[in-house]
Structures are given as C-alpha cells and as structure tokens.
Amino acid sequence: MEQTPLISSASPIELDDIDKQIINLIQLDFPVTVHPFEIIAEKIGTTEDVVIEKLKRLQQEKAIRRIGPVINTRGLGGSNTLAAVKVPAVQIEEAAAVISKYPEVSHNYLRNEEYNIWFTVSAPTQERLDTILSEIQEKLKCPLLNLPTVRQFKIQVKFKL
Known part of the structure; x- marks a missing residue:
C-alpha cells in the first residue's frame, strides 16, 4: 500500500x-x-x-518534527487507534486540515486506496477518542473506519545517517 x-x-x-x-x-x-x-x-x-x-x-526545514518523549498512552490509561476516512479527491486538503487540527493526531497520511486518508489518534480517555472521531466524521461528512488496537507490537526504528 x-x-x-x-x-x-x-x-x-x-x-x-x-x-x-x-x-x-x-x-x-x-x-x-x-x-x-x-x-x-x-x-x-x-x-x-x-x-x-x-x-x-x-x-x-522539517527534517525533524519535534524533540520530545514518546508517551505510552495506554500505559497511562489512555486510548489510541488507527483511523481512515474515505474522502473525495477535491476534499483532501480540507480533510487533512480538519484532522490535523487535533493535537491528539500524531500521523496523517494520504494513500492511494478507497479509504485514502489514514491517521493515528491518542487520547487520555476512550470518551475523548470517540469524540474526536465523531467530530471528524461529522465535519467531513465522509465514511470513517476506526481500527482500534487489538494487540500492539512495538518496534524500535533508528535511521542511521
């Protein structure tokens, strides 16, 4: 993909x-x-x-986004999920802007698939996570997939330059 x-x-x-x-x-x-x-x-x-x-x-120059800790949301009692929306091509920039306004969204990608904008959300509670997804779906008026974590596999990535 x-x-x-x-x-x-x-x-x-x-x-x-x-x-x-x-x-x-x-x-x-x-x-x-x-x-x-x-x-x-x-x-x-x-x-x-x-x-x-x-x-x-x-x-x-956007070579690095930020310097800060990687927080284990679930370890602190929070919730996270992978989500995707099915957005018409003419609405992609608007949709990306709506999704990106939430500080709880950490990644936001355009993919060449039916569900074309994928993003991750980490929130302090399941209620807050559900609110974010509902608001995004309501604002965009597009189908949204919520793909919650069933089992997490953490890998460590280091890019040697």
Missing part, C-alpha cells in the same frame, strides 16, 4: 556531518539532564550553541 505524508518538504535538505551526528544521537539516546545539548555537543566535538542552532534549522 503506497503512502504519502500530507505534509512534505519540496525537496530534501542537505545535511553536513554534524547534522547527521546530531540526528543519529538524539533518536534513541537523548540525554535527560539540565543541559542535554551540551552533552550532545561533547559527544560529537562541537559546542552547545552549534547543536542548538543546527536543531533549530533542522526543525525549520
């Missing part, structure tokens, strides 16, 4: 060696300390200011 992110950069950005080293380090081993960027800088032989500036640029 082919998938395309609904938000994409026009062209790939160029990464220098320091950019690559920073990205490789922060993916799975971000220092939990008062000065994490100083620790990263020491590991790659540069300064804290350089690391901070590089990360700002990488975020501005």
Whole structure:
C-alpha cells in the first residue's frame, strides 16, 4: 500500500556531518539532564550553541518534527487507534486540515486506496477518542473506519545517517 505524508518538504535538505551526528544521537539516546545539548555537543566535538542552532534549522526545514518523549498512552490509561476516512479527491486538503487540527493526531497520511486518508489518534480517555472521531466524521461528512488496537507490537526504528 503506497503512502504519502500530507505534509512534505519540496525537496530534501542537505545535511553536513554534524547534522547527521546530531540526528543519529538524539533518536534513541537523548540525554535527560539540565543541559542535554551540551552533552550532545561533547559527544560529537562541537559546542552547545552549534547543536542548538543546527536543531533549530533542522526543525525549520522539517527534517525533524519535534524533540520530545514518546508517551505510552495506554500505559497511562489512555486510548489510541488507527483511523481512515474515505474522502473525495477535491476534499483532501480540507480533510487533512480538519484532522490535523487535533493535537491528539500524531500521523496523517494520504494513500492511494478507497479509504485514502489514514491517521493515528491518542487520547487520555476512550470518551475523548470517540469524540474526536465523531467530530471528524461529522465535519467531513465522509465514511470513517476506526481500527482500534487489538494487540500492539512495538518496534524500535533508528535511521542511521
């Protein structure tokens, strides 16, 4: 199944060696300390200011979306699901904007399938998750699939640059 992110950069950005080293380090081993960027800088032989500036640029150019923890929603008593909507081609941009307005939505993809916009939702309660899906379906007036997790298989991904 082919998938395309609904938000994409026009062209790939160029990464220098320091950019690559920073990205490789922060993916799975971000220092939990008062000065994490100083620790990263020491590991790659540069300064804290350089690391901070590089990360700002990488975020501005959309090479990285954010720096933050990955929360186990279910472990905290919340709910999550994979959902899909069947949206007419002329409504795709509008639908993506509606879906993306919810901070509980973490991924939003266009696919070349009957149900063409797929997204994940994580909410603090099942009630909130149900409300989000209902609101999206009501606003879009399109069929929506809710595909709740039956059994979760976690994998760890690290992209070595």
